Amino acid sequence: MPGGEKTTVNGTWKTGPGQDFFRKVEAAPGQLPFIAEDLGEISPEVYLLRDKFNLPGMKVLQFAFGENMPESDHIPHQYKHNFIAYTGKHDNNTTKG
Numbered sequence: 001m002p003g004g005e006k007t008t009v010n011g012t013w014k015t016g017p018g019q020d021f022f023r024k025v026e027a028a029p030g031q032l033p034f035i036a037e038d039l040g041e042i043s044p045e046v047y048l049l050r051d052k053f054n055l056p057g058m059k060v061l062q063f064a065f066g067e068n069m070p071e072s073d074h075i076p077h078q079y080k081h082n083f084i085a086y087t088g089k090h091d092n093n094t095t096k097g
Contacts, residue, residue, distance in 0.1 A: 037058055039060065
């Protein structure tokens, strides 16, 4: 998105660094605590990258309580290994709200 824009209407999607970036991070001393923000419009390649580098994904509890609650990926009984659960995120109302 160009600097100075007030909305994302003039923005474009750009491909990120992908596997090369994470290979370099793996080769560096120590381990950085990454969490993949795998929410919103996500391509299959994002899930493959997340899983290839064993990055935890995200689950948002507030997203679970819709019409498909029993089958929702965000309802705790559906969580699989390697996810971080959040009650909400920056553009949600608070859980109490």
